Amino acid sequence: MPPVFALPNDAAVPLHVLDQDSCADWLEQQPQHISHWAQANGFTGACGQALLIPNTDGKPALALAGYGTGAQRARRRYVLAAAAEKLPQGTYAIASGLSHDALNIECFGWLLCGYRFDRYREQSAFKANLIAPAGVDAAAIESLVAAESLTRDLINTPASDMGPDELQRAAETLAEAFDASITTIQDDALLAQNLPMIHAVGRASDLRPRLIDMNWGASGPKLTLVGKGVCFDTGGLNLKPGASMGLMKKDMGGAAAVLGLAKAIMAANLPLQLRVLIPAVENSVSGSAFRPGDILTSRKGLTVEINNTDAEGRLVLADALALADEDKPDLLISMATLTGAARVAVGPDLAPFFTDDEQVATALATNAEPSADPVWRLPFHTPYETKIEPGIADLDNAPAGGFAGSITAALFLRRFAGDSRYVHFDIYGWNPTPAAARPKGGAGQGTRALFAALPELLNL
Template structure:
């Protein structure tokens, strides 16, 4: 089902959201039967608790949802979703307990709780539907939820059904929905049009490499999004062990996330010129695979020594970033599931980003938590540039030593972003454990934070 609010209904049951610390005071202000029923059922306002209060006719008169304590809420996102997932079938309307900022976030969480990946196995729908509160931008929240569901679906789909062809089809469907221009450079044409590293990474697969290019909008500042679309990563000739290959269907999470962000932007009709570039490849093993020790020449003319074929994402992004920079965008953003080092640094829940622009960093930091999309700035530490300069070529795609792996990968990409104002996100794109509104599986990261920050960053 699409993530939408229920239409207004007289049958909607009032839902009161109760903080644990104020539960006793709230109950004392209610009719005696409410307090008695809550006490008899052990309702304390703890996170995730739900309780229906019966009226005189035995039918539910209201519903209560526990909202926990401030300390508990600080340790999780989408607190109300934990209760929403437990409510019995019905339509609910929030009657009290949430301020404006919390209301919008919790309504988003409620919609995201309804997400199911049902392509291969039927899934039961969520029981509880929510009427949109009158004082929120309901269409905007539905748009955020729909974009996240698109990203989740793309990442969750296994590589057998989400190769470069299928990723192209998904992007083209989105372009058609919003009347965006769409083009693809595929296979040998990548060499003809000077995108050699995209071709080199994808040439070993019978699912041919390509660059997807979507544009939308005719006026306003230029925003270009570049998403890593490695639809499966074996590691190439530096073959991954089986345990490391298990989640590689998500290696196109950067592409999935920029498509979700593009959907938000186009739905909102932001006054800008949007371009989305996705190098879509599969990093496979065959006689034509690129090799450790090879030296590749990029679109920019910089040569790159290949010291690990499993560091392929930065190669395909490099050519796409060079192409993007040639168009002189006002803001260039790349998103990629790029390094394990980023996970070691910040874990799976935070989206680390890099930028040299202090205003952009401040804008993102200001809105990330409020968007329930936490992000954390890591440095473009210029003294580490020497680590990506091997001597035999201009650049090394996999510096030895293991230190600062996320930073050196970001510095590698910065070389190809040219003079553009540039932000790079090194995301994980996956929830390793289930949480309210965030099931185990594919996840967008950084997109809502960027969407919230774009008006300030681009003076929209």
């Protein structure tokens, strides 16, 4: 179960969140047994410090959490979560120290401390429960935590238990929970219904390729989410080395992200028409694998020369984007763990996005920081279009040279998004280093910034 707030409890321990610059002044105003206890334990309000202070009977009287300085907080996310992870077992109620805006994101981080991926091994439970402070929308925070938990669970699950079949079942479970409709086009039916590149990428695997199509909502603006669902990527005939293949269970991180975002949208009952398209495949090696040098014809009719079978994500997304554009959505979003070039450019922590729409770019930038979901705009640099035009076909799936790899991949996808208002996210979907509320493993990126921006972008 996703983490939730604790029920109101008269026995809850009051928690005071102390900025390091004002901590000494705050302690001077407290009874001596409180200030002396804090001083004896070296509590200074530094980031991540936590201290439980007993009363004269030895029972918990209050707790302190260090909030550091403004400069220190700028270098971290979920500052309060770092202290929450050190508190002893109990139920806590925030009594002072946080602004309303900070309360929302710090409560979100606190709840995420309770996330555990325990499918294969029992994990120790998080011990510090939090009562929702007055003035926060507890249900909305819990909904976003549940959405992030779904994304993390899907990415963390290995390909042995998260292939195209299981990804489809996860989407069907989500659809059933919110009374959404869902259909699947599978295997040779992909050819019959003109989704040839999805078929070409997935045909070498015993786990049959498919397109998952989920729809929810009967009125309002149209929002279509397209998520890359490559459940495992060997690289195909351009086989990845072992070190590069090790994390390829996360190559369906785009699909996991859009399912998490869809869950948040449906739980909030946003007044829109939602469509989720997931091309779900495994890029495997067999006698039927597509080859370097092959030329594929896409749903849109554009031909694509294959110069690297390890650049398969853009192929399956291309057919899905072409299908999405035919419905003329008001906003079309693709999310994919697409290029290593994006990681070189911005590292694992930032979610780069591409759009030609200035309102989209501004709304995402405005909502990213309050959502603790950092994003960064990269350009659809049109002069690079020539790099994806090989001459023998309309498009090249893997331009030579290596420069601007994330941009050329995004330009490739833009060719298939048509006239739709379009934004593409090239995410990592993985937290390589454990941090407060962010364990090593699968991670949602860009989804909370998008969720917060949707009311503005779609006039909701």
